[in-house]
Amino acid sequence: MIVIEGINKTIGEKAILRNINLQIKQGETIGLIGPNGAGKSTVLNIISGLMKPSSGRIKIFGKQLKEHPLEIKNKIGFLSHDSFLYDHFSPLENLKFFAKLYGFEVEERKVKGLIREVGLAYFMHEPVRSFSRGMIQRLNIARALIHDPDILLLDEPHTSLDQQAIQILNRFISKMKKRGATIIMVTHDLKEAFHLCDRILFMKDGTIIDDFPVSEQKVNLIFEKYFAQVGSDEKNF
Numbered sequence: 001m002i003v004i005e006g007i008n009k010t011i012g013e014k015a016i017l018r019n020i021n022l023q024i025k026q027g028e029t030i031g032l033i034g035p036n037g038a039g040k041s042t043v044l045n046i047i048s049g050l051m052k053p054s055s056g057r058i059k060i061f062g063k064q065l066k067e068h069p070l071e072i073k074n075k076i077g078f079l080s081h082d083s084f085l086y087d088h089f090s091p092l093e094n095l096k097f098f099a100k101l102y103g104f105e106v107e108e109r110k111v112k113g114l115i116r117e118v119g120l121a122y123f124m125h126e127p128v129r130s131f132s133r134g135m136i137q138r139l140n141i142a143r144a145l146i147h148d149p150d151i152l153l154l155d156e157p158h159t160s161l162d163q164q165a166i167q168i169l170n171r172f173i174s175k176m177k178k179r180g181a182t183i184i185m186v187t188h189d190l191k192e193a194f195h196l197c198d199r200i201l202f203m204k205d206g207t208i209i210d211d212f213p214v215s216e217q218k219v220n221l222i223f224e225k226y227f228a229q230v231g232s233d234e235k236n237f
């Protein structure tokens with residue numbers, strides 16, 4: 001249900017993505033791994049519609065992203081490095097605002113429930129500008145999920161989250177998997193990738209160089225491949 005055909009991305013003289021072809025089925029959880037600068041975040045940015053490819057086509061739910069950008073964007077939740085939150089708004093106001101932006105009227109009860117689930121109940125009405133980084137990350141998780149997206153894009157979601165926030169995030173990911181959402185997660189954390197994903201895509205130099213299902217038997221092989229390509233200085237355990 002996500003079909004990527006011949007995507008290239010060039011910025012200036014630099015080829016960032018080269019001929020990416022990919023089919024992702026509904027309900028799959030994909031781990032996108034590879035060394036720094038491989039083009040992983042760029043793939044997510046392009047699927048989310050935040051960045052346009054230089055050439056190639058993306059079809060989501062049978063529709064061309066280029067022709068139906070808003071309709072498709074409303075089905076996607078994106079947890080990226082950028083927060084997008086409004087400093088002077090409280091969590092409640094931020095989430096209501098984003099729900100509206102996606103074209104949804106969300107019941108206040110549901111918004112409050114989500115704020116509680118990410119552990120920010122006591123700060124429901126406090127402006128976000130007074131929040132710590134960890135609190136902002138928790139609210140960002142809620143922001144990405146407020147419209148019950150069918151597709152969840154996660155860019156290094158476990159990086160710099162505290163243990164409790166990692167548990168909250170993993171709980172949401174499991175819930176979304178159960179209800180058949182499609183998840184694509186960029187990560188350097190192979191343990192989390194094996195734990196959460198059912199398929200791994202390995203990127204290097206703007207191309208997908210490997211694509212395989214996750215299975216117990218293959219874990220060691222994947223570790224070996226990863227360190228052969230990435231080197232030992234980038235491991236994240």
Ligand SMILES: Nc1ncnc2c1ncn2[C@@H]1O[C@H](COP(=O)(O)OP(=O)(O)OP(=O)(O)O)[C@@H](O)[C@H]1O
Nearest residue numbers: 011014016034035036037038039040041042043186
């Ligand atoms: N807006 C931009 N302008 C110029 N170069 C860019 C831009 N965005 C990305 N790049 C370059 O494209 C390449 C791929 O970047 P990308 O962030 O997609 O890699 P990545 O695999 O996610 O890396 P990391 O693991 O370090 O986050 C990098 O060399 C990066 O410097």
